[in-house]
Amino acid sequence: MNLSDLNELDFSDVGGWPTGARIAAVIIVFGLTLFAGYWFDLDDQMVLQENEERLEPKLKKEVQFAITKTASVPKLKEQLEEGEVAFAESLRQLPSSVDVAELLADISDAGLEEGLIFDSITPKAEAHLEFYAELPIEISVWGNYHEFGRFVSRLSALPRILTLHDISITHVDAGQAPLKLSATAKTYWYLAK
Secondary structure, X not given: OOHHHHHOOOOOOHHHOXXXXXXXXXXXXXXHHHHHHHHHHHHHHHHHHHHHHHHHHHHHHHHHHHHHHHHOHHHHHHHHHHHHHHHHHHHHHOXXXXXXXXXXXXXXXXXXXXXXXXXXXXXXXXXXXXXXXXXXXXXXXXXXXXXXXXXXXXXXOOOOOEEEEEEEEEEOOOOOOOEEEEXXXXXXXXXXX
């Protein structure tokens, strides 16, 4: 078969073509089909695959993070339960406003048991905050360092929350005791909604 034979091929009777021409036509059609498939479909899919492959490490990290979070859920639930128990215990330690007289008596007893001489214990105006109220109590006592330390230790052992603020110790030449402690004790209680 030569080039002049190609001009004589009848496209309406492809079955009558010589074997070499039919094989060449099949190869050309097959090649064009592959090229068209690549051009119109595979090229976009390859770009999409490259994008997905770039996302794969990020997605693997996200999955690993989710697995880690999921694995820690029982531990977090346990911590939440412990926190709720601790919060309930703290709420139990918060006195009601009618317990203030008892608190003042507890502070006074703690100081007297340590040998302190009280100058004053003065409750101030209570402050209402977000979900609790706060009552500052000005305390002024005479004594020495060791007595002050034991007094503060006794205050921390009271069955309610009591914090000390603005502590100052001054040396005063007076007949009562060598040192004067001034502090603000604050107690708190839960404001029921």
